Amino acid sequence: MGASAAVRAALVLAAAAFFLVAASGSAAGLPRFAEAPEYRNGDGCPARVAGAGVCDPSLVHISMTLDAHYLRGSMAAIYSLLKHASCPESLFFHFVAAEGGSAPPVAELRAAVAASFPSLRFEIYPFRADAVAGLISASVRAALEAPLNYARNFLADLLPRCVPRTIYLDSDVLAVDDVRRLWETRLPAAAVVAAPEYCHANFSRYFTEAFWSDPELGDRVFNGRRRAPCYFNTGVMVIDLRRWRLGNYRRRIELWMEMQKEKRIYELGSLPPFLLVFAGEVEAVDHRWNQHGLGGDNVLGSCRPLHKGPVSLMHWSGKGKPWDRLDAGRPCPLDHTWKSYDLYIGENDSASAPSRSALSSSAIPAAVFSW
Ligand SMILES: *[C@@H]1O[C@H](CO)[C@@H](O)[C@H](O)[C@H]1NC(C)=O
Ligand SMILES: *[C@@H]1O[C@H](CO)[C@@H](O)[C@H](O)[C@H]1NC(C)=O
Secondary structure, three states: OOHHHHHHHHHHHHHHHHHHHHHHHHHOOOOEEOOOOOOOOOOOOOOOOOOOHHHOOOOEEEEEEEOOOOHHHHHHHHHHHHHHOOOHHHEEEEEEEEEOOOOOOHHHHHHHHHHHOOOOEEEEEEEEHHHOHHHOOOOOOHHHHOHHHHHHHHHHHHOOOOOOEEEEEOOOEEEOOOOHHHHOOOOOOOOOEEEOEEOOOOHHHHOOHHHHHOOOOOHHHHOOOOOOOOEEOOOEEEEEHHHHHHHOHHHHHHHHHHHHHHOOOOOOOOHHHHHHHHOOOOEEOOHHHOEOOOOOOOOOOOOOOOOOOOOOEEEOOOOOOHHHHHHOOOOOOOHHHHHOOOOEEEOOOOOOOOOHHHHOHHHOOOOOOOO
């Protein structure tokens, strides 16, 4: 081997070493999480259909987005869903993760989820921001413009065809009840989406004056709906995927997003186009399944109490997230409940892992919410 060949070989080795370091360096980009306590199906849970995989008809399908910024929320949400499920092994999670740009590689997210939930049944679907980027208009809060907020519009495209229905959940939720009860929501033939409705909320304020004063738009849009249009929150929805596909509902939502580009008809992000398509058509679900607004408003993120009535799912919608407020040393009273599901360890690989026992179920009040 000549001297130049040896130099070349050394350079190749050095380059390979650099890539390895770079790869492990980016792995340190995700926060670290502890392993959640083990969970098992109770007696009377449906038996797994051998070989059916994701098409097993006894599964409860949950869809969420997964990204670096909200990963801590997603982890707590998954943990809470498993902990309160009577048949936790029957839950199947469908995660949509942004691909490209500054997003962490899907393999890293997969490793993080598998490390905290070793027996979790899940799939991750990469989502390309450019699928929606051209359709997004500026809104009141930058976080509302993130392309991944629009991933819920694509569930029927991303999930396998054999999945008949899914529950979509935001990453800032906490279940305190068995999600199977929500899963079993009856959807009459005319309904594609079920969600808690809020008919006392002033529906007009979700759209601009330009919308309401346009004779082609305004009230006319909602004429002939099953019921009077009401606000509903898109952070918790039961979606019939077969009916969604048949009716091409993604396209219907996108048509409103295209109109928004021409003429400002709303101020918020991904919510108003959903309202335009589904308000007055959604099947109402008990309010206990979306105790929303715990993050305060979109500007201040101030503390908010639970609404009256029973609670099955808490939702920190709004600007204030429990993990941010806890880290800042200014938690709201309900953030302490969220904290008992927090698996977060730290930002650095060097941080020491807490012992398993520190996270054992005994550390978590078993019946914080027993109604
Ligand atoms: C609802 O909001 C609209 C627009 O902000 C306002 O004009 C109207 O007075 C409000 N209605 C009620 C009942 O508060
Ligand atoms: C984590 O890493 C950052 C940046 O490298 C550093 O500033 C911080 O002190 C580290 N924290 C811990 C707990 O090691």
